[in-house]
Amino acid sequence: xxxxxxxxxxxxILQATVTPLVQIGGVRPxxxxxxxxxxxxxxxxxxxxxxxxxxxxxxxxxxxxxLGLHAFTLSLLGTVLVRVREEMEENRLIPHLLxxxxxxxxxxxxxxxxxxxxxxxxDLGGALLWIILPQAVYTTGVxxxxxxxxxLGRALEVRL
Amino acid sequence: MVLRLLARYRRTVVLASAILFxxxxxxxxxxxxxxxxxxxxxxxxxxxxPFLRATTYLRDSVADVWGNYVDLxxxxxxxxxxxxxxxxxxxxxxVLEEIRRENxxxxxxxxxxxxxxxxYVASRVIGRDVTNWFHSVVIDRGSRHGLQPHMAVVxxxxxVGQVVGAGPLSAQIQLITDPVSSVGVLLEHSRVTxxxxxxxxxxxxxxxxxxxxxxxxxxxxxxxxxxxxxxKGIRVGQVVAVDKRSGALFQEAGVEPSIDxxxxxxxxxxxxxxxxxxxxxxxxx
Numbered sequence: 220x221x222x223x224x225x226x227x228x229x230x231x232i233l234q235a236t237v238t239p240l241v242q243i244g245g246v247r248p249x250x251x252x253x254x255x256x257x258x259x260x261x262x263x264x265x266x267x268x269x270x271x272x273x274x275x276x277x278x279x280x281x282x283x284x285x286l287g288l289h290a291f292t293l294s295l296l297g298t299v300l301v302r303v304r305e306e307m308e309e310n311r312l313i314p315h316l317l318x319x320x321x322x323x324x325x326x327x328x329x330x331x332x333x334x335x336x337x338x339x340x341x342d343l344g345g346a347l348l349w350i351i352l353p354q355a356v357y358t359t360g361v362x363x364x365x366x367x368x369x370x371l372g373r374a375l376e377v378r379l
Numbered sequence: 380m381v382l383r384l385l386a387r388y389r390r391t392v393v394l395a396s397a398i399l400f401x402x403x404x405x406x407x408x409x410x411x412x413x414x415x416x417x418x419x420x421x422x423x424x425x426x427x428x429p430f431l432r433a434t435t436y437l438r439d440s441v442a443d444v445w446g447n448y449v450d451l452x453x454x455x456x457x458x459x460x461x462x463x464x465x466x467x468x469x470x471x472x473x474v475l476e477e478i479r480r481e482n483x484x485x486x487x488x489x490x491x492x493x494x495x496x497x498x499y500v501a502s503r504v505i506g507r508d509v510t511n512w513f514h515s516v517v518i519d520r521g522s523r524h525g526l527q528p529h530m531a532v533v534x535x536x537x538x539v540g541q542v543v544g545a546g547p548l549s550a551q552i553q554l555i556t557d558p559v560s561s562v563g564v565l566l567e568h569s570r571v572t573x574x575x576x577x578x579x580x581x582x583x584x585x586x587x588x589x590x591x592x593x594x595x596x597x598x599x600x601x602x603x604x605x606x607x608x609x610x611k612g613i614r615v616g617q618v619v620a621v622d623k624r625s626g627a628l629f630q631e632a633g634v635e636p637s638i639d640x641x642x643x644x645x646x647x648x649x650x651x652x653x654x655x656x657x658x659x660x661x662x663x664x
Contacts, residue, residue, distance in 0.1 A: 231427045232434045235506030235517065239641065245580055246511050265393045272397045280423030281506060283513030283543070283557050286416045287404030294397035298390070330512060337409060339559055341512075345579055350511050 222261075223270055226254045227277060235281055246353040248361040251278045252326055255293055256319055256362060257369075259300040260309070271297030285337060292329045296322055312366060319362040320355050327351030417528075421546040424517065428549035431506040432519055497610065499647040500524050505549070514557040514581060515540075518646060521548045529608050531649045537614035537637035538562070538602060539646050550648075554640055555615065556581040563606045564615055566592075566632075567599035575600065575615060575634065583616060583634040590630050594621045600634050610649065 230250045238247040251274045259267050275290030282289075300322060307314055331346050385392055408416040450457070502524075506517035520526055522545045532539040532552050540560060544551040553560055560577040564585060571592040573585040588594060598618040604611025620633035 228430055231509070232430050234509040235427075235431055236434050236438070238509075239507045242641075249510075251509070264390050268390075268394050268397050272401070275401070276419075277423055277427060278509050280420045281427060281517065282508045282510040283515035283551075283553055283559065284510060285405050285408035286420050287401040287408065289510070290404065291398055291401035294394065294401065298394050330510075333405070334512065337405065341558060341579055349580060354511050 267297030323355035
């Protein structure tokens with residue numbers, strides 16, 4: 220799990236210092252979620268659950284969120300992602316992008332649900348239109364670039 | 380027997396434990412008198428802050444080197460322009476100094492000496508909120524520099540927010556645009572008070588303004604000093620919209636903050652007597 224620690228440090232730096240510079244309409248990609256998604260290629264459901272929990276805790280600590288909010292979302296999603304990915308072919312790009320979008324949207328909806336449960340007043344329609352869906356689309360785009368980059372790296376490795 | 384069951388349903392047990400623990404943390408975080416979640420948050424923040432500090436240092440160093448190179452090319456013209464500007468500013472400074480002295484005399488007369496006389500701790504923003512849901516920043520000063528929760532934070536443009544968590548070397552600042560932030564404010568022209576709340580997408584809204592008050596677009600919004608967290612008279616922004624509905628008990632106003640929070644780099648933490656540790660972290664005023 221050393222790669223997860225390295226990935227976590229990288230994601231903390233990128234999400235807190237770089238993504239604010241590339242935000243579109245105030246929305247940034249969720250790199251914590253992407254790390255979990257890419258990590259789910261290598262993890263068992265139990266590892267994904269624990270890994271998601273730790274990633275979520277850091278996401279909560281570095282935001283104004285109550286501690287546990289994203290830990291809940293990401294631990295649940297980590298388990299689901301590994302299960303779904305077990306049924307998928309690793310080499311097909313479109314299903315992966317679709318899965319990132321759908322699980323990203325699900326993560327946003329779960330977060331919104333818990334926020335509403337905690338009594339923090341947010342407009343459901345507004346949050347869906349201006350936070351959840353744009354974030355899922357942006358995260359999917361970045362995820363696509365990362366997946367293509369990973370494939371390109373592998374292809375070059377084989378040729379060399 | 381129990382161990383065998385645990386081994387058999389390991390996935391379910393781990394998932395259920397994670398979810399339960401997450402909900403336990405969240406329910407604790409919403410309670411006023413508890414110390415576990417702030418402690419955990421401080422630990423997590425402190426383990427992440429060295430990397431953020433190093434990145435900020437590296438970025439600033441690169442920017443400095445580049446800036447120095449660019450500056451050298453235009454330094455002559457810049458120097459001349461700055462000299463002229465300094466002369467102009469010197470004249471303004473003299474006038475302002477005179478006004479300050481006069482103001483001080485009047486404040487002494489009115490027994491309002493405490494306004495804006497607090498010690499400040501200057502600090503640099505080293506990280507921004509990592510979610511799209513909340514609005515906070517991480518700064519490079521913490522409890523070792525005298526920072527405590529509920530201290531007001533300002534920038535040259537106006538009010539920034541308040542400290543909500545302080546580790547030894549870093550602290551988290553809840554911005555006034557955060558959905559759970561609320562600040563007692565006063566409208567400069569109409570002299571009525573209301574409650575400024577953050578909302579989604581960084582908007583600000585003043586609630587509970589008297590329905591009969593005459594609120595104008597462009598009216599300057601400043602802190603009212605009510606509640607004990609924020610000192611009175613700090614500029615917050617200006618009214619950009621007034622929402623007066625017939626039959627309502629109060630009117631509301633939309634506010635444009637005087638600070639561009641996306642470009643916030645340095646802040647001043649007011650390390651004075653306005654910090655009140657007994658207040659809830661989820662309500663500013």
